[in-house]
Amino acid sequence: MITKSAAILAAAMLLGGCSTSLDHQLQTNDRNYEVSWSSDPSPIPVNDFFTLEVEVRRDGELLTDGELSVDAAMPHHNHGMNHVPLIERTGPGRWHVEDMLFHMPGYWELYFDVRDRGVTHRAQEPLEVD
Amino acid sequence: MIRPTAWAGLLATLQVLAPAPAQETDSPDRYQLDFNGLRAPVDARWLTDDRLVILESAPPAIRITDWLECSTATDIDCGEPAGLAIGPDDTILVTDAARNRILQLAPDGTTVRIIEPSDGLRHPTGIAMHDGHLYVADTGNDRIAVLDLDGTLLRSIGSRGVAPGRFRRPQGLDIDAADRIVVADTDNHRIQTLDLDGTPISHWGSWGSFPGLFQAPSDVHCIDDRIFVSDRLNHRIQLFRSDGTLVDAWGMHSVKPREGQGRIHYPDALAISPDGSRLAVVESFEDRIQFFGGDYPDWIDEETRREIESRPTTAPRTGIQSHFGPTVDLDDRIMVVWEPEARAVLIFDHQRQTPIRLTSIFSRGDGPGGFGHLVDLHWDHDSNQLHLFDRGTSQVHVYGLELPPADQPRFDPSMARLLTSRTLDPSIPMHRIVDAERDARGRWYLMEGSEGTIHVLDADLQPLDRWSIPDLREPAAMTFDPRHDELLVLDRGRNAVHRLDEAGRTRAVTAIATPEPPVRPNGLAVTREGDLLISDGGGHAVHRLSNDGTHRTSWGTKGSNHEEFWKPAGIVVDDRDRVIVLDHGNHRCQMFDLEGRWLMTFGAGRAYTPKNRPPRRPEDE
Numbered sequence: 001m002i003t004k005s006a007a008i009l010a011a012a013m014l015l016g017g018c019s020t021s022l023d024h025q026l027q028t029n030d031r032n033y034e035v036s037w038s039s040d041p042s043p044i045p046v047n048d049f050f051t052l053e054v055e056v057r058r059d060g061e062l063l064t065d066g067e068l069s070v071d072a073a074m075p076h077h078n079h080g081m082n083h084v085p086l087i088e089r090t091g092p093g094r095w096h097v098e099d100m101l102f103h104m105p106g107y108w109e110l111y112f113d114v115r116d117r118g119v120t121h122r123a124q125e126p127l128e129v130d
Numbered sequence: 131m132i133r134p135t136a137w138a139g140l141l142a143t144l145q146v147l148a149p150a151p152a153q154e155t156d157s158p159d160r161y162q163l164d165f166n167g168l169r170a171p172v173d174a175r176w177l178t179d180d181r182l183v184i185l186e187s188a189p190p191a192i193r194i195t196d197w198l199e200c201s202t203a204t205d206i207d208c209g210e211p212a213g214l215a216i217g218p219d220d221t222i223l224v225t226d227a228a229r230n231r232i233l234q235l236a237p238d239g240t241t242v243r244i245i246e247p248s249d250g251l252r253h254p255t256g257i258a259m260h261d262g263h264l265y266v267a268d269t270g271n272d273r274i275a276v277l278d279l280d281g282t283l284l285r286s287i288g289s290r291g292v293a294p295g296r297f298r299r300p301q302g303l304d305i306d307a308a309d310r311i312v313v314a315d316t317d318n319h320r321i322q323t324l325d326l327d328g329t330p331i332s333h334w335g336s337w338g339s340f341p342g343l344f345q346a347p348s349d350v351h352c353i354d355d356r357i358f359v360s361d362r363l364n365h366r367i368q369l370f371r372s373d374g375t376l377v378d379a380w381g382m383h384s385v386k387p388r389e390g391q392g393r394i395h396y397p398d399a400l401a402i403s404p405d406g407s408r409l410a411v412v413e414s415f416e417d418r419i420q421f422f423g424g425d426y427p428d429w430i431d432e433e434t435r436r437e438i439e440s441r442p443t444t445a446p447r448t449g450i451q452s453h454f455g456p457t458v459d460l461d462d463r464i465m466v467v468w469e470p471e472a473r474a475v476l477i478f479d480h481q482r483q484t485p486i487r488l489t490s491i492f493s494r495g496d497g498p499g500g501f502g503h504l505v506d507l508h509w510d511h512d513s514n515q516l517h518l519f520d521r522g523t524s525q526v527h528v529y530g531l532e533l534p535p536a537d538q539p540r541f542d543p544s545m546a547r548l549l550t551s552r553t554l555d556p557s558i559p560m561h562r563i564v565d566a567e568r569d570a571r572g573r574w575y576l577m578e579g580s581e582g583t584i585h586v587l588d589a590d591l592q593p594l595d596r597w598s599i600p601d602l603r604e605p606a607a608m609t610f611d612p613r614h615d616e617l618l619v620l621d622r623g624r625n626a627v628h629r630l631d632e633a634g635r636t637r638a639v640t641a642i643a644t645p646e647p648p649v650r651p652n653g654l655a656v657t658r659e660g661d662l663l664i665s666d667g668g669g670h671a672v673h674r675l676s677n678d679g680t681h682r683t684s685w686g687t688k689g690s691n692h693e694e695f696w697k698p699a700g701i702v703v704d705d706r707d708r709v710i711v712l713d714h715g716n717h718r719c720q721m722f723d724l725e726g727r728w729l730m731t732f733g734a735g736r737a738y739t740p741k742n743r744p745p746r747r748p749e750d751e
Binding site for chain 1: 490492494497498499530543544547548549550551552553
């Protein structure tokens with residue numbers, strides 16, 4: 001699911017000279033960071049492992065420091081994933097995430113938590129998985 | 131000494147229930163009886179002659195029971211009794227969490243010695259004595275302090291953290307048969323064992339409700355190869371072998387407060403009898419101690435015993451997870467309540483006749499956005515942002531809410547979005563903060579619980595100033611009085627309200643001049659006209675005072691019916707002069723007008739008004 005605001009964000013990033021090959025573009029909820037991501041396979045399957053590629057930018061530039069955490073939850077059911085994802089930094093502002101698994105169909109929220117200069121900022125993607 | 135039958139309301143109810151099916155373990159999980167009508171007991175320990183010493187907190191007192199023959203309570207000179215230990219020759223040692231010291235008492239309650247370590251304690255709670263040394267859970271310093279009886283600090287074990295050997299607000303400890311220190315590492319939701327020098331040996335548990343997990347374990351007691359843990363927010367006792375193997379778990383209250391008879395509600399402390407057969411579970415919240423295991427007392431004759439054992443009921447091991455309180459904030463539309471058992475923040479729209487829950491924010495673990503022990507919530511109706519001040523993880527979390535239109539309230543579990551989580555400047559000990567407030571200029575005020583210190587922060591939570599308030603003895607709550615541009619601080623130790631100007635100078639100290647002095651003031655609010663509203667957790671009442679402290683009215687008595695309270699905590703008033711009181715012990719909110727007339731009672735999933743009273747229960751007829 002690509003939201004209208006994400007599409008606008010992607011257009012803004014292209015106009016601003018940023019480029020990413022990743023499918024989805026988000027802003028953190030406080031609008032201070034841009035998060036791009038794509039999954040393999042795509043779309044995300046039910047009850048099968050998938051991986052993520054993630055990029056994080058601040059003011060259009062890849063984040064040179066900072067940390068990323070990735071998690072997901074089904075807020076209607078008040079539970080998360082059964083697996084703890086493995087996250088590996090692959091370069092400035094880039095991460096590869098493994099061991100992601102959505103074990104149930106339904107509404108999920110995918111969380112990207114960017115830790116930078118002592119503050120955690122969250123970007124989140126609503127996903128309907130079936 | 132008086133017989134229990136003559137206690138006449140002091141130990142008002144003595145109830146006996148059938149035992150659970152025989153266990154093949156050595157777990158004393160068979161409910162036997164309970165003492166009711168105690169005065170907020172916080173700890174208990176057996177003397178060598180099989181008498182039980184009970185430490186009470188409201189007012190501070192000790193009471194010595196001889197298996198249902200009980201002396202009257204003896205008042206002691208203690209600010210906030212928190213922990214109890216029995217030394218050689220039945221020496222009684224009490225930690226005073228408010229005055230940061232240890233009292234050595236004679237059995238008649240007189241103070242024999244005051245132990246005030248030069249390297250100061252901060253909110254000491256659990257205490258044990260071993261080989262002439264005192265082992266103290268120095269909760270506010272996140273460490274174990276080892277002292278001699280002169281107060282000399284021999285060792286300081288641990289500091290704040292999650293690694294083995296570190297602690298987050300440890301509250302209970304004991305020394306086991308293998309000379310290990312066993313610690314209830316409360317905000318880390320685990321048990322740790324260390325050798326007497328402080329070297330970590332083992333730890334087990336994390337946050338959760340499955341057997342073997344913990345929610346804020348508050349006390350441990352060891353005997354032979356057994357470790358008993360009061361698992362406070364799971365409302366149960368857990369028993370482990372010394373290697374951490376789970377043996378048994380029991381107790382959770384199943385339907386509502388006040389049940390007893392084996393159903394445990396917020397166990398604070400526990401004590402095992404010297405022969406290891408009988409367990410006393412201390413429930414300050416219920417003014418009660420329940421006893422499990424052991425032989426029946428002599429006064430139960432054979433016929434009564436047969437009748438007891440013929441009853442089919444067994445102590446439940448599972449129960450509700452729906453509680454309510456103790457922290458609340460609101461504006462003219464939104465009310466926010468912290469529910470610690472579920473690690474959830476509940477958000478209501480209270481504009482209608484009965485409140486409608488809009489969403490819940492659940493904390494999942496200690497990851498980003500996860501919260502553990504909230505001391506304050508602050509809702510900002512201009513920005514639709516919610517600040518959560520988390521003593522458990524020492525962070526401040528900010529959530530943004532996309533509220534539905536006011537005329538279309540609806541529940542949406544994904545309505546709240548985490549904006550940021552941040553660790554405050556190191557100069558601010560977030561883990562010792564007890565309340566937070568914000569003024570009209572956007573400045574934040576964070577108050578330390580045992581120091582009389584208020585940290586002033588800018589709108590971005592960066593430090594601006596630090597105030598040391600003179601003569602502030604036991605700060606409990608704050609609120610801002612916009613009419614007089616004053617920050618008001620409730621001082622539980624002095625039963626007074628300090629009025630501070632914008633520079634932190636004390637303009638006045640207003641005594642809480644109620645006809646009966648408040649027993650344990652918990653919450654503070656101010657009306658549009660400047661009147662003070664104070665919830666009295668020990669007196670089970672709400673007091674309304676004029677701005678100069680003159681008593682206007684009080685309402686409430688101890689109980690569970692509407693218009694009654696059980697240890698009320700947070701209190702707020704909305705722009706329609708409706709007073710909302712978190713009736714914490716009854717797991718509900720109650721709403722009143724300024725004269726104390728009851729308007730509504732509501733909890734998670736139910737609401738009652740004068741037009742919609744609940745059906746009377748048979749026991750009320």
